[in-house]
Amino acid sequence: MAVLEEGGKPSDQGSGPLAIICGGGSLPLAVADAVAGRGRRVVLFPVRGWADPAAIAHYPHHWIGLAQIVRLQRLARREGCRELVFIGAVLRPSPRQLRPDLGTLRLLPRIVRLFLGGDDHLLTGLGRLFEEAGFRLLGAHEVAPEILVPAGALGRRGPSPRDLADIARGLSLISAMGPFDIGQAVVIADNRVLAVEAAEGTDHMLARVAELRREGRIGLPKKVGVLVKAPKPGQDRRFDLPSIGVRTVAGVATAGLAGIAVEAEGAIAADLQDTIRAADAAGLFVFGARADGSS
Amino acid sequence: MAVLEEGGKPSDQGSGPLAIICGGGSLPLAVADAVAGRGRRVVLFPVRGWADPAAIAHYPHHWIGLAQIVRLQRLARREGCRELVFIGAVLRPSPRQLRPDLGTLRLLPRIVRLFLGGDDHLLTGLGRLFEEAGFRLLGAHEVAPEILVPAGALGRRGPSPRDLADIARGLSLISAMGPFDIGQAVVIADNRVLAVEAAEGTDHMLARVAELRREGRIGLPKKVGVLVKAPKPGQDRRFDLPSIGVRTVAGVATAGLAGIAVEAEGAIAADLQDTIRAADAAGLFVFGARADGSS
Numbered sequence: 001m002a003v004l005e006e007g008g009k010p011s012d013q014g015s016g017p018l019a020i021i022c023g024g025g026s027l028p029l030a031v032a033d034a035v036a037g038r039g040r041r042v043v044l045f046p047v048r049g050w051a052d053p054a055a056i057a058h059y060p061h062h063w064i065g066l067a068q069i070v071r072l073q074r075l076a077r078r079e080g081c082r083e084l085v086f087i088g089a090v091l092r093p094s095p096r097q098l099r100p101d102l103g104t105l106r107l108l109p110r111i112v113r114l115f116l117g118g119d120d121h122l123l124t125g126l127g128r129l130f131e132e133a134g135f136r137l138l139g140a141h142e143v144a145p146e147i148l149v150p151a152g153a154l155g156r157r158g159p160s161p162r163d164l165a166d167i168a169r170g171l172s173l174i175s176a177m178g179p180f181d182i183g184q185a186v187v188i189a190d191n192r193v194l195a196v197e198a199a200e201g202t203d204h205m206l207a208r209v210a211e212l213r214r215e216g217r218i219g220l221p222k223k224v225g226v227l228v229k230a231p232k233p234g235q236d237r238r239f240d241l242p243s244i245g246v247r248t249v250a251g252v253a254t255a256g257l258a259g260i261a262v263e264a265e266g267a268i269a270a271d272l273q274d275t276i277r278a279a280d281a282a283g284l285f286v287f288g289a290r291a292d293g294s295s
Numbered sequence: 296m297a298v299l300e301e302g303g304k305p306s307d308q309g310s311g312p313l314a315i316i317c318g319g320g321s322l323p324l325a326v327a328d329a330v331a332g333r334g335r336r337v338v339l340f341p342v343r344g345w346a347d348p349a350a351i352a353h354y355p356h357h358w359i360g361l362a363q364i365v366r367l368q369r370l371a372r373r374e375g376c377r378e379l380v381f382i383g384a385v386l387r388p389s390p391r392q393l394r395p396d397l398g399t400l401r402l403l404p405r406i407v408r409l410f411l412g413g414d415d416h417l418l419t420g421l422g423r424l425f426e427e428a429g430f431r432l433l434g435a436h437e438v439a440p441e442i443l444v445p446a447g448a449l450g451r452r453g454p455s456p457r458d459l460a461d462i463a464r465g466l467s468l469i470s471a472m473g474p475f476d477i478g479q480a481v482v483i484a485d486n487r488v489l490a491v492e493a494a495e496g497t498d499h500m501l502a503r504v505a506e507l508r509r510e511g512r513i514g515l516p517k518k519v520g521v522l523v524k525a526p527k528p529g530q531d532r533r534f535d536l537p538s539i540g541v542r543t544v545a546g547v548a549t550a551g552l553a554g555i556a557v558e559a560e561g562a563i564a565a566d567l568q569d570t571i572r573a574a575d576a577a578g579l580f581v582f583g584a585r586a587d588g589s590s
Contacts, residue, residue: 172475193477195493
């Protein structure tokens with residue numbers, strides 16, 4: 001868990017500009033805005049092919065290739081950045097799709113080995129590469145705690161006792177799958193596991209549940225079932241916390257579920273207020289479940 | 296595990312005609328043919344909406360509704376059947392879709408409770424209902440051991456060392472998910488979990504892996520990765536052993552995987568020889584992995 005000062009303020013804002021390595025989606029801009037809003041300079045390093053050009057245009061930035069680790073380190077040093085944050089979606093590329101820079105080539109055998117494990121393994125290994133080069137890696141939620149989803153029922157609706165049972169089952173399933181480094185999301189409906197996310201991502205999984213329902217293969221009334229997202233146990237939370245957003249709400253609504261539950265402070269949202277508003281409009285709950293099971 | 300006599304012959308063929316309750320797919324006919332081929336009379340009870348009319352036409356049969364448990368018991372008694380086998384796919388229906396017969400209505404509260412658990416829970420509970428009515432429930436593999444997939448490489452190809460590692464990982468993942476009563480199939484490729492089957496079934500899961508590959512989201516060369524199927528630990532093997540067939544081979548080929556592995560004698564095939572021939576033609580392996588990990 002991130003070390004936060006009391007009141008949820010970032011623990012460290014003082015050590016020069018912050019380098020933000022930006023993948024896809026709206027989270028990178030939300031983090032940049034939050035950090036810049038506190039008066040800290042940010043330098044963005046959008047990853048070519050993933051980051052949204054419009055989202056980074058207002059900040060100083062350098063486009064990088066995914067395998068240009070040494071170039072990134074050189075540019076970050078030149079900008080005076082000693083601290084880095086990785087944020088946003090980067091789908092796992094093929095090692096062949098990577099076009100490494102010259103310096104990274106020397107690291108290549110090690111990087112290829114990283115690719116042979118699961119996502120966790122890959123990210124933790126990349127993190128170590130940066131730490132050995134003298135950088136400090138922070139979690140996005142450490143520099144921008146406002147993106148963490150808090151505990152409790154966040155909109156107008158809350159989970160029913162049946163939903164709470166589904167949430168507890170979902171959290172234990174994610175925990176049981178932890179050693180296998182799989183996805184961080186499952187759909188549980190009335191005590192039954194409808195879907196488990198692996199390489200396909202949450203949106204695809206929700207579309208599948210919607211299809212099962214259309215085909216009459218779920219056999220439960222609408223507004224039964226919960227999307228549950230939580231980090232894997234032991235996961236390095238500086239990378240890849242599960243995230244939710246307005247699109248998640250749309251997917252959950254189409255899948256005919258009752259709501260969304262995440263582990264409180266174990267998931268992030270770029271636009272939590274918009275997400276809650278969308279859930280209220282769709283009649284769904286958004287719930288931060290405490291890891292100890294209390295609500 | 297089924298009690299088989301040495302040589303894999305059925306333990307019991309003597310107690311009158313066998314009632315076979317037939318779901319969808321080709322397994323019911325394969326079991327009926329195998330049992331009838333040994334000279335035992337069979338009476339089929341095809342389930343309306345699931346069983347294939349052409350497949351049951353050559354045997355004495357009575358169509359039944361899924362919730363006509365008491366009617367089924369009455370007809371089976373009239374036919375002199377004291378032993379029953381459930382075989383073939385029956386997608387979990389909605390309790391509302393069931394049209395119970397009058398006698399079953401009295402059992403309904405109990406049946407509805409069964410539906411609140413996972414598939415295992417449902418099937419074991421139904422089994423108990425029949426046993427209380429004086430029937431003996433057998434596994435299809437007990438009356439037709441030839442449908443069990445044996446150990447070893449069954450076609451021309453065998454798994455590589457990397458495939459064997461993927462198979463071991465798949466078997467432990469299925470085992471870890473056992474308490475959650477999920478599907479019995481996963482796809483592992485180069486140590487990475489690509490897909491986990493839940494309510495959607497194996498064909499849907501394989502189609503998803505094929506789609507991920509088309510979208511360039513897998514990042515592995517073709518012929519890497521294994522479909523692994525195995526029963527859940529503690530599962531009542533008289534119901535719902537995982538099955539493979541020619542269609543599974545087609546799905547695995549389209550998904551770009553290297554082969555299919557099942558737990559040896561923990562999975563069934565209606566047409567194992569056809570399945571192996573199709574796999575040979577597609578350049579895939581079909582492998583029965585011993586539960587203790589040896590090969």
